[in-house]
Amino acid sequence: MTPKAAIRAEAEALFAAFQAAGAAPVEADILLPAETLLDLYGEDIRARAYVTQDPLRGEMMLRPDFTVPVVQAHMTHGADPARYTYLGEVFRKQDHLGPRASEYLQVGYEVFDRTAPEAADAEVFALFARMLAPLSLRAATGDIGILMAAVRGLNTTPRRKAALLRHIWRPARFRALLDRFSARTPQPASRARLLQLLATDVPGVLIDQSASFIGLRSPAEIAARANALIDDAATAPIAAEEAATLDDLLTLSAPAALALTHLQAIAARMPAIRPAVARFATRLDALAARGIDITTLPFEASHGRTSLEYYDGFVFSFHAADPGLPPVASGGRYDALTAVLGQGKSIPAVGGVIRPGLVAALKGGNP
Numbered sequence: 001m002t003p004k005a006a007i008r009a010e011a012e013a014l015f016a017a018f019q020a021a022g023a024a025p026v027e028a029d030i031l032l033p034a035e036t037l038l039d040l041y042g043e044d045i046r047a048r049a050y051v052t053q054d055p056l057r058g059e060m061m062l063r064p065d066f067t068v069p070v071v072q073a074h075m076t077h078g079a080d081p082a083r084y085t086y087l088g089e090v091f092r093k094q095d096h097l098g099p100r101a102s103e104y105l106q107v108g109y110e111v112f113d114r115t116a117p118e119a120a121d122a123e124v125f126a127l128f129a130r131m132l133a134p135l136s137l138r139a140a141t142g143d144i145g146i147l148m149a150a151v152r153g154l155n156t157t158p159r160r161k162a163a164l165l166r167h168i169w170r171p172a173r174f175r176a177l178l179d180r181f182s183a184r185t186p187q188p189a190s191r192a193r194l195l196q197l198l199a200t201d202v203p204g205v206l207i208d209q210s211a212s213f214i215g216l217r218s219p220a221e222i223a224a225r226a227n228a229l230i231d232d233a234a235t236a237p238i239a240a241e242e243a244a245t246l247d248d249l250l251t252l253s254a255p256a257a258l259a260l261t262h263l264q265a266i267a268a269r270m271p272a273i274r275p276a277v278a279r280f281a282t283r284l285d286a287l288a289a290r291g292i293d294i295t296t297l298p299f300e301a302s303h304g305r306t307s308l309e310y311y312d313g314f315v316f317s318f319h320a321a322d323p324g325l326p327p328v329a330s331g332g333r334y335d336a337l338t339a340v341l342g343q344g345k346s347i348p349a350v351g352g353v354i355r356p357g358l359v360a361a362l363k364g365g366n367p
Contacts, residue, residue, distance in 0.1 A: 034059040084108075088105065128316070251301075314333045
């Protein structure tokens, strides 16, 4: 059997297993309208999408992922609840040669069910764990929802909270912002010089006095940005205790059962995360009921922060021993995405994908 045939056979087997678990097979177009989707995928995939121009349909892209088109189709005419599975190629540019292919097969499983979201999380994770058990992979789990709740609960301005939420997916930028907002690092010298200049007059007057105007932003947009910088400079720092508590959360890494105890202690200092921690506890009960050992299941509060930006709750992945390989499988909860694409409707949703090419390679001893 050729390598491609082996991968296709593995994909078909996974596809059949998801159908046996109750999922209806669905298709998604390979060529998709780019305008809406590029905003949803986030910075990483947006930079790696294959985008082209169609003379009639405008900007289009080769399918980088199945979840968004599946959500679009479900929110248009899907049943409630619903379970879907799919098989097909996805396309993503790579910036170097290596184990990450530009075109590869994905097989996925998505659950749309509003009755018990944490039970659905456990269903998806346990199903993936059972299907991938022969490969002895390392599991990783996290919960973006807890981190988002912590940021929303900070005692600071809506503008600062929005900036931190926007950069949750870029850990280095998030850390730099948190350190600056909590006065642990000084503001950049260039910003200090700009603020010193802005202190001499209102932004509109300074713009009018400038010798030239370069760039795509309008004078009104520049003035609005300048006023935002002035307001931010006058904002009190995030309290040291709050910043330290957020640091504690960001660095939490422990078996899930032990992580729950630690999260409950953090919630005593940061009440905003209590509902998210309660959902985490409910999920652990559901996982245990499905045979997952939560005393050994790895949990990292920051896990998933470099993956797709539409995840907003439980996240998971399965990894081979070789750290140079991409995840064999990954997934998570994306409730907010259904609201964005639902035109006034929404439904809790969770799902994941498996790379059959990696599964076939690992089974053949040649990843």
